[in-house]
Every structure is written in C-alpha cells, then in structure tokens.
Amino acid sequence: MDRKDLEGIEEKALQQLKSGKSLFGKDGAFAPLLKSFIEKALEAEMEEHLNDAERSQGNKRNGKGKKTIKSSAGSFQIETPQDRHSSFEPELIKKRQTILAESLEEKIIGLYGLGMSYRDISRHIKEMYDTEISHTVLSQITDKIIPEIKAWQNRSLEEVYPIIWLDAIHFKVKEDGKVTHKALYNILGINKAGHKEILGIYISETEGANFWLQVLTDLNNRGVKDILIASIDNLKGFAEAIRSVYPKTEIQSCIVHQIRNSLKFIASKDQKEFMRELKKVYRADTKTTAETALESLADKWGKKYPVVIDSWRKNWDKLSTYFEYTAPIRKLIYTTNPIEGYHRQIRKITKTKGAFSSEMALLKLVYLATMRIQEKWTSPIPNWGLTIQQLAIRFEGRINLGL
Secondary structure (H helix, E strand, O other): OOHHHHHHHHHHHHHHHHHOOOOOOOOOOHHHHHHHHHHHHHHHHHHHHOOHHHHHOOOOEEEEEEEEEEEOOEEEEEEEEEEOOOOOOOOOOOOOOOEOHHHHHHHHHHHHHOOOOHHHHHHHHHHHHOOOOOHHHHHHHHHHHHHHHHHHHOOOOOOEEEEEEEEEEEEEEEEOOEEEEEEEEEEEEEOOOOOEEEEEEEEEOOOOHHHHHHHHHHHHHOOOOEEEEEEEOOOOOHHHHHHHHOOOOEEEEOHHHHHHHHHOOOOHHHHHHHHHHHHHHHOOOOHHHHHHHHHHHHHHHOOOOHHHHHHHHHOHHHHOHHHHOOHHHHHHHOOOHHHHHHHHHHHHHHOOOOOEOOHHHHHHHHHHHHHHHHOOOOOOOOOHHHHHHHHHHHOOOOOOOOO
C-alpha cells in the first residue's frame, strides 16, 4: 500500500466518522489499514527468517499465498509470503490461524463469559463486524481457556484461611445423549488480608460428604494446612469430612438452612408463632440464653413437632458455634449466605442454559463468570483488622499476622 492509498483510506475513515457510520465491517476503513499492517509485518518476519544460514542452504522466497483473516475490523484477505523450504513460521499470524487473536478472540471469550450462546455470539459478531464464524470455530476459541482453567484449579493456595464457606450448586449437563444432574462444589474463603477468594470449583454426580472429602484433600494438597472456621450446610457427614482433614477447624452449620428445613415440617397455621419463639433461640446474645430459649421452644412445640425439636438438639453443637464470637464474626459465619450470594451471581450468567453440552462447557462458563465476579472483590471485609486480631487471639499460634 503506497502513500496515496493510505491517504485515501484516512480520508474515508474521517468521512465515515463524521457521518456516524461504522469504521468496522466489510466497507469500514479499519480493515484495509489492518491488512496493510499485517502484510508489512509478515514481510519483515520473512526477511528476518531468510538469514545467511537459510540462504546458504538454498532457501529463498517462493511467491505468496492468500488467506482470509477474521477480526473485529471485519473479514479481509491477506497475502502471506512463502519460502521454498516451507520453513517460515510467522509469529503475528500463525500458518493455520484465521482469527486475529488479540481482538476478536478476546471479544468472543468475553461474550461467552457473559452467558451468551454460540448462536447469539455468532449473530452479534456478524452484526458488529460483518464476519461469519461457525459454532465449531467458536467452540475451538473458548476451548483455548482450558489450560488456563486447569492451571487455576491446581494453583497453590495460602497455608491458613481464617474463614471458608462450602456449598454446592446444581446444573443439568448432557452426557451420552442424556441430560443428567451435576453438583458443582465451590469453596469461598477469606484470606489473612481479609479478601474473598474462590479457592476451588469441582464437579461431581451428586452432593455428598464423600466427595467433599476429596475436595478438602485437594485443598490440603495445594497448600492449605489450616482452616480456623468453616461455615457449611447441614449435609450429613459434612462436618466429619472436614475434621478428617482439618481436625482443629471449628464448624458452624448454617442457621438459615436449619430454619428452612424446620419450617418444611411446621403447619402453615403454626409457622408465624413458631418462628416468633425460634428467633429467641438464634438471636440470643449468649449461648446460655439461647439454650434456655430452646428448652422453652421444646416445652411448647416438642409434642406436636418432635422431629423438628430433635433436629435442633442433635445439631446444636454445630449450630451454636457462632455464640463464641463477637457480633462482627457472628454475622460472617452463622450462615452460608456469602457463598450463596456468589451462587446467585453465577445463576444470573447461566440462567439461559437449559442443559450444558458437557462438564467442560459448564466449567468454562462458571470459571469465566468467577473471574469477572472476583474482579469486584477489591476491598477487604469491613472491620477486618479487628476481626483478624480477635481470631489470632482465639486461635493462638495458628495464624501469623507478621507483627
């Protein structure tokens, strides 16, 4: 492209900009500029490749090939220099590359991470950039983050996490031509600096204590040597699975889960009065006061709802852990709401998916959504300075504040 051609493109770009027309797409001014840049860069790469050593072996230029490049500036054809020995491996545009990686691919992965289907992404790219991209190519592009996901899943973690929340969320996944249900296990932690962090994401057939044991073992293998407090739901065997790997961890079963499960067995006409009495239990200022209120609850409702009262008594040790702490720490650990809040954000991204095509398709989307969510977790937990000091005193010798 000579100077006259370049000036013509610049004038066209200016006119399109003034008229409000897009600079992208088939008739946009950006594609010729990008084409010119790429072709000149490839020529420079060829010159560097054909050094004295190559030429001494009889290698030299051997015409040019053509291929169509798809980019955010539209689709355009470029001429690619060739050498006689076919040993030229360009860096800017690889031999079999047809998507300009640092523009369109990033946009495609970004759109996929927002929950858009391949069909919607393809339509969007066509409308915005006048570029056709098949579902197969879109899948290949999003597959490029798989090594990144695996590296993230196996990354090293901190030795101590003061507080973690563990919970699962369920999705439909196609497997062998059938739609199955999968449990996505997630661990949300607060590190010593007070920042939230997703420690891991795991997929299994169903939610159960046995798989949670595998998850906790993986955390241990990745460097987590101690967890001070774990907030969990009331899944049978869950606390035992945690203590088998982290025997010193204090377990707090979610009060909200316990309340929800209790109300399932309370007649609708009794629920309002029952809840009024139950609030005196879980909102008490001290554990002693809570236990007195629990006995009063049992005296009033024990005969009519023995299963509910027995459940509170049987799980009381795990349900009442939070009474050992001050109000700010109680608020953090008495429920699994923090990780359920993370799950709600994941659901916003995945709500349009009837069933995922594979476990990896599910994992790709949840991973991208998680990275986006974590970008907003820039500030530490409120009043974390005081909280971590209290935890350091209570769990003396188990957490080093570096003071």
